Amino acid sequence: MVDYSVNGSVAVLMVNNPPVNALGHAVRVGLKTGIERGAKDSRVRSIIIIGKGQTFPAGADIREFGKPSKEPWLTAVGNLIKTCSKPVVAAIHGTCLGGGLEIALFSHYRIAVSSARVGFPEVTLGLLPGAGGSQRLSRLTGLPVAMEMISSGRHVPARKAKEYGIIDEIVSGDLLKTALKFAQEVQSRPFKDRCLRYKVVPNADRVEEYASAALTQVKKKYKGFEAPVACVQAVRSSAELSYEEGMKRERDLFLQLGQSGQAKAQQYAFFAERAVTKWQMPGGSYKTAKPLPVRSTAVIGAGTMGSGIAVCLLSAGLPVYLLEQNEKFLQSGVKLIESIMAGSVKLGKVSMETAKRAATLLKPTLSYDDIKDVDLVIEAVFENLDIKKEVFSKLDKICKPSAILCTNTSTIDINRISSATSRPEKVVGTHFFAPAYHMKLLENIYGTKTSPEAVATVMKLGKTINKVPVLVKSCHGFLANRMNAPFSSEAIFLVEEGASPQEVDQVNEDFGMPMGPFKVRDLSGIDISWRINREVAKVLGTSITKETRFLGGNRYCGLNDDFYDKGRYGRKTGKGWYLYEKVGGKTAVADPEAEEIINSYRQSRGIVKRKITPQEIFERQFYSAINEGFRILEEGICNMPEEIDISWIYGFSYPKYRGGPMFYASQIGLQRVYDRICHYHETCPYSIHWVPNRLLKKLAENNVPFTQWANHVSKSKM
Numbered sequence: 065m066v067d068y069s070v071n072g073s074v075a076v077l078m079v080n081n082p083p084v085n086a087l088g089h090a091v092r093v094g095l096k097t098g099i100e101r102g103a104k105d106s107r108v109r110s111i112i113i114i115g116k117g118q119t120f121p122a123g124a125d126i127r128e129f130g131k132p133s134k135e136p137w138l139t140a141v142g143n144l145i146k147t148c149s150k151p152v153v154a155a156i157h158g159t160c161l162g163g164g165l166e167i168a169l170f171s172h173y174r175i176a177v178s179s180a181r182v183g184f185p186e187v188t189l190g191l192l193p194g195a196g197g198s199q200r201l202s203r204l205t206g207l208p209v210a211m212e213m214i215s216s217g218r219h220v221p222a223r224k225a226k227e228y229g230i231i232d233e234i235v236s237g238d239l240l241k242t243a244l245k246f247a248q249e250v251q252s253r254p255f256k257d258r259c260l261r262y263k264v265v266p267n268a269d270r271v272e273e274y275a276s277a278a279l280t281q282v283k284k285k286y287k288g289f290e291a292p293v294a295c296v297q298a299v300r301s302s303a304e305l306s307y308e309e310g311m312k313r314e315r316d317l318f319l320q321l322g323q324s325g326q327a328k329a330q331q332y333a334f335f336a337e338r339a340v341t342k343w344q345m346p347g348g349s350y351k352t353a354k355p356l357p358v359r360s361t362a363v364i365g366a367g368t369m370g371s372g373i374a375v376c377l378l379s380a381g382l383p384v385y386l387l388e389q390n391e392k393f394l395q396s397g398v399k400l401i402e403s404i405m406a407g408s409v410k411l412g413k414v415s416m417e418t419a420k421r422a423a424t425l426l427k428p429t430l431s432y433d434d435i436k437d438v439d440l441v442i443e444a445v446f447e448n449l450d451i452k453k454e455v456f457s458k459l460d461k462i463c464k465p466s467a468i469l470c471t472n473t474s475t476i477d478i479n480r481i482s483s484a485t486s487r488p489e490k491v492v493g494t495h496f497f498a499p500a501y502h503m504k505l506l507e508n509i510y511g512t513k514t515s516p517e518a519v520a521t522v523m524k525l526g527k528t529i530n531k532v533p534v535l536v537k538s539c540h541g542f543l544a545n546r547m548n549a550p551f552s553s554e555a556i557f558l559v560e561e562g563a564s565p566q567e568v569d570q571v572n573e574d575f576g577m578p579m580g581p582f583k584v585r586d587l588s589g590i591d592i593s594w595r596i597n598r599e600v601a602k603v604l605g606t607s608i609t610k611e612t613r614f615l616g617g618n619r620y621c622g623l624n625d626d627f628y629d630k631g632r633y634g635r636k637t638g639k640g641w642y643l644y645e646k647v648g649g650k651t652a653v654a655d656p657e658a659e660e661i662i663n664s665y666r667q668s669r670g671i672v673k674r675k676i677t678p679q680e681i682f683e684r685q686f687y688s689a690i691n692e693g694f695r696i697l698e699e700g701i702c703n704m705p706e707e708i709d710i711s712w713i714y715g716f717s718y719p720k721y722r723g724g725p726m727f728y729a730s731q732i733g734l735q736r737v738y739d740r741i742c743h744y745h746e747t748c749p750y751s752i753h754w755v756p757n758r759l760l761k762k763l764a765e766n767n768v769p770f771t772q773w774a775n776h777v778s779k780s781k782m
């Protein structure tokens with residue numbers, strides 16, 4: 065795990081623990097032994113720590129968290145480095161993160177190649193740097209930088225790290241060779257004063273000012289997360305306490321966070337995000353299927369979604385033909401793309417260079433002929449099967465045979481769309497979430513005839529455009545919208561029965577959702593849900609009237625329709641479930657007129673308003689979604705609960721510190737969740753989504769641990 069060798073007068077400790085050289089127990093033992101050996105070795109006058117392969121250690125081994133800790137701990141290894149009688153040089157490439165940066169900061173010198181990145185990402189795992197990083201970084205960089213870096217987990221490029229004082233020298237050429245030369249040079253220099261422990265925190269007298277600014281920022285930016293606040297507190301103690309007391313304070317905070325549910329959930333989310341990349345479908349998997357190259361693309365439809373998708377592709381440096389049916393729509397799409405790009409530059413999310421390049425890569429067109437040679441097309445027209453089929457039939461005739469044809473449908477079964485082509489194996493769903501340029505989820509959907517090659521292509525495309533792709537099998541609504549359907553229907557039923565939209569939204573926001581379901585409806589547009597309901601009715605061969613109380617045998621609430629009839633479409637009209645300060649406004653306030661609409665709806669239907677508790681609001685929304693999640697698993701629409709959780713985190717901004725709805729259910733206890741679902745099945749009998757799921761029942765009865773749930777997924781998918 066750590067290879068020891070001597071080159072002239074320099075000992076080289078090469079960490080060899082692929083893929084990221086994580087500082088697991090064996091590596092810690094190897095480093096300890098190596099430092100002790102180097103200190104004793106009479107040939108050796110200085111020591112290098114370096115990573116083999118792609119990186120310097122990228123942190124502690126997260127898989128060891130929660131297991132009994134084994135000595136030596138990282139702090140003990142670090143103390144050995146710090147007090148070593150010979151200078152220790154950290155030679156950094158790749159990602160020097162978390163425990164890796166701790167090791168580097170314990171070392172007497174740090175050199176790095178310019179492509180290296182350093183950081184303390186522990187906060188993203190619900191933790192803080194636990195081996196003194198919060199005490200030593202501030203001594204190097206000052207309090208504001210240390211507070212910001214540690215509470216954000218940001219990876220800092222080597223050059224910036226040098227500016228901050230974290231890196232002593234940026235080097236070029238072969239890192240080991242350069243490090244050997246550097247390590248020889250420092251042999252004659254005094255190095256005891258290089259130990260950060262003896263440095264004074266710059267501007268320590270301004271700690272109150274810095275900490276209060278940092279706390280205000282993190283509480284706003286990372287609302288609900290515990291770790292960022294603790295990170296600021298830990299750094300703060302570096303200025304307020306002695307080094308030893310600060311170390312103790314940091315350790316206490318680390319242990320406190322480590323035991324919290326948030327850390328457990330965030331660490332689960334870390335691995336879940338990686339698990340979903342290991343996709344499988346009948347006939348292929350991430351291991352066997354090769355993606356086709358995507359060098360040119362087209363987006364059909366320049367509306368809000370199409371333009372947002374084009375922004376994603378352009379930002380990744382891909383040329384995009386933007387195709388519309390008339391000049392007016394096309395120009396409005398181009399303007400939208402320009403304004404999204406300009407906004408992203410202003411917010412610092414996209415560089416000016418990227419925006420300028422994107423402008424040259426965008427090719428607006430009205431002609432299908434122009435797209436005949438592109439590698440991949442994404443259709444983003446109106447959510448209507450007939451229109452989509454018409455587009456796909458044209459694409460099939462025009463596009464080259466190898467082109468992958470994607471649809472941004474949010475609900476329609478891929479098989480129904482691909483049937484309009486002679487190449488269903490090349491047709492795949494790429495469902496983006498609004499706003500497409502911002503939300504990270506890319507729900508990729510395969511139909512019965514979609515080839516693994518087409519899937520591999522869109523999974524890779526997802527990564528290229530900086531999304532988190534999750535693969536699901538086609539069905540109506542796929543994964544995300546299928547689960548969202550009971551979640552958002554229950555919200556409206558709760559208001560029908562007596563809750564106010566504000567009460568429902570509050571429960572959701574208290575749980576950690578960034579916006580309650582009624583604010584979401586106002587944002588996405590009440591006219592949109594009105595239209596979707598009509599499409600659903602059409603598919604069911606029926607229509608919606610004032611008297612409609614059931615749709616397809618399921619409970620239906622027409623409150624949304626009453627808001628629509630009054631022209632209250634949400635933010636876009638300045639009023640919807642809430643009142644806004646102006647058309648397109650963002651500040652939602654309760655509106656007596658909206659309350660009146662709700663009251664008269666209830667009266668006209670003889671509904672007697674009742675008091676509804678926050679617990680009922682919570683359970684009816686989240687547990688109905690969880691029940692549907694188990695149905696999705698049971699049917700093999702996805703392979704593992706991680707795919708559901710990641711979809712919620714990146715598609716609906718579900719709080720990462722709760723892990724996702726399925727992980728959350730496992731924490732509550734499946735028996736409890738199942739019992740409550742049974743309760744609501746009795747008390748709310750008219751919704752199919754309350755029929756208790758059999759898989760959930762089985763897992764609950766047998767007390768199956770979360771990690772085993774995937775073994776019970778329908779095998780029909782493979």
Ligand SMILES: CC(C)(COP(=O)(O)OP(=O)(O)OC[C@H]1O[C@@H](n2cnc3c(N)ncnc32)[C@H](O)[C@@H]1OP(=O)(O)O)[C@@H](O)C(=O)NCCC(=O)NCCSC(=O)C[C@@H](O)CCCCCCCCCCCCC(=O)O
Pocket residue numbers: 083084086122123124125126127133137138139159161162163164166185186189192193194195197315318335338339
């Ligand atoms: C490094 C990356 C940026 C690389 O990204 P890339 O996209 O290239 O690759 P992947 O992300 O796909 O990863 C490949 C592969 O590797 C796995 N992996 C990655 N990182 C880790 C890791 N840190 N540990 C384990 N496994 C890891 C990943 O899962 C993939 O595996 P797969 O099977 O899917 O192929 C990127 O990977 C990345 O960002 N990684 C995480 C970096 C990170 O978060 N680092 C910080 C870790 S936390 C840490 O370092 C804590 C330390 O500060 C301090 C700990 C000291 C504790 C001492 C406390 C004292 C108190 C305790 C005393 C208790 C005793 C008592 O008193 O009772």
